[in-house]
Amino acid sequence: AQTVTQSQPEMSVQEAETVTLSCTYDTSESNYYLFWYKQPPSRQMILVIRQEAYKQQNATENRFSVNFQKAAKSFSLKISDSQLGDTAMYFCAVNRDDKIIFGKGTRLHILP
């Protein structure tokens, strides 16, 4: 069974707009962490933001923020004031049973 589901394979938005990437996950653990990673064309995996499930407050990192809905097992990423450099693959991930499991990714294009 899929543990992490990203329902949007590809998205495009205009520069300076706000975009939201969706992610749902499955885990039976009571405390866990969720992550969003960015993979630009360089192939490097870059941590964008993390969220501890015990914390009700949504994590923010500059223009990046999450909407964490624990009961719904939903963990979306919002990018505000999008920039050309945000063009990349974005992966949602959860640490579960000593493993870190990734979704299939969303390819995001920021258009000039």
Next chain:
Amino acid sequence: NAGVTQTPKFRILKIGQSMTLQCTQDMNHNYMYWYRQDPGMGLKLIYYSVGAGITDKGEVPNGYNVSRSTTEDFPLRLELAAPSQTSVYFCASSPTRTGYPEAFFGQGTRLTVV
């Protein structure tokens, strides 16, 4: 500050050959992982380790083997390479399951089996 180092960066292998992808980390992390990423796809977990001497299978372990004799090193062995193993391979490490448990990644190894 090297982080996670993978070698080689690129390799072309013939069907049936074997090779070892090297991975070493200098952050004293307990957890280490091997993933493969097929074109346009996400990362699939091959094997992982929670400490020296302990390894376990991930989502797609067939055709691979690992060992973890030290905290620093986690090599991935491909026996009898097949075209289906053409992929980009990432090694990663993380310090713990709690605290800040995110994975730190190496630069990846692009492997082509012909």
